Amino acid sequence: MKKFNHVIVRRPCRAMVEGITSGLYPGKPDYERALEEHDDYISALSRCGVDITILPKDERYPDSCFVEDPALITRACAIITNPGAESRNGEKYEIIDAIRQFFPEDKIEYIKAPGTLEGGDVMMCGDHFFVGRSARTNEEGIRQLTEILAKYGMTCSEVPLEEVLHLKTGVNYLEDNNMLVCGEFVDKPDFQSYNRVVIPEEEAYAANCIWVNDTVIVPEGYPTVLKAVQDLGYKTLVVDTSEYRKLDGGLSCLSLRF
Numbered sequence: 001m002k003k004f005n006h007v008i009v010r011r012p013c014r015a016m017v018e019g020i021t022s023g024l025y026p027g028k029p030d031y032e033r034a035l036e037e038h039d040d041y042i043s044a045l046s047r048c049g050v051d052i053t054i055l056p057k058d059e060r061y062p063d064s065c066f067v068e069d070p071a072l073i074t075r076a077c078a079i080i081t082n083p084g085a086e087s088r089n090g091e092k093y094e095i096i097d098a099i100r101q102f103f104p105e106d107k108i109e110y111i112k113a114p115g116t117l118e119g120g121d122v123m124m125c126g127d128h129f130f131v132g133r134s135a136r137t138n139e140e141g142i143r144q145l146t147e148i149l150a151k152y153g154m155t156c157s158e159v160p161l162e163e164v165l166h167l168k169t170g171v172n173y174l175e176d177n178n179m180l181v182c183g184e185f186v187d188k189p190d191f192q193s194y195n196r197v198v199i200p201e202e203e204a205y206a207a208n209c210i211w212v213n214d215t216v217i218v219p220e221g222y223p224t225v226l227k228a229v230q231d232l233g234y235k236t237l238v239v240d241t242s243e244y245r246k247l248d249g250g251l252s253c254l255s256l257r258f
């Protein structure tokens with residue numbers, strides 16, 4: 001099934017080594033290695049039948065390569081979010097021009113203060129969106145998102161987070177009713193109607209895989225997850241994201257897919 005035609009990414013900037021991190025995966029990112037991994041990521045995406053818009057690096061925002069957070073793109077509209085991390089909030093202004101290449105002004109919506117929302121907290125499952133209430137996404141942001149989606153005939157439900165940074169840190173939809181779930185999301189009633197593939201704790205990082213037109217991109221170094229995804233019948237591509245992992249960033253964070 002071809003669902004996505006476009007991808008937007010942003011090149012990592014040198015300042016990424018000062019990006020926000022929980023320290024869960026210790027070490028400073030190696031910038032040169034991060035660039036190589038970004039090249040590999042783009043090359044994997046280009047094998048999935050999408051055109052790729054590559055935005056230039058932006059040294060003002062260390063985390064700006066995680067382009068999934070300042071915008072959310074749906075089948076009917078684009079939503080500029082209002083990132084809850086202060087050092088990332090200005091990224092919302094820098095993504096708008098790229099979004100305007102694909103959406104007319106009347107199909108671009110905005111999450112406004114005091115609402116906060118980051119795209120990493122939003123998981124699209126068809127026309128329903130699960131949204132994590134996290135340290136970065138608040139009740140008012142979710143209320144605004146629900147209102148925007150309703151305007152376009154789409155729905156939204158809140159999933160409170162207890163442990164992880166973003167919703168998609170621990171749960172990701174692979175289409176065809178298949179969902180990767182890990183940690184706090186394994187027993188959540190919200191996801192019981194899906195075919196849930198439980199990811200073992202030691203491979204928790206790889207719960208963040210991305211489905212792109214029937215290919216699933218899996219982070220390098222997670223054999224159990226790779227096999228589980230292949231057993232579901234997907235073609236797979238493996239990309240090393242070691243330097244982004246040090247900043248709690250995964251495969252989904254590095255692109256907007258639509």
Ligand code: GLY
Nearest residue numbers: 019020021063247
């Ligand atoms: N380092 C990615 C983030 O915290 O948003």
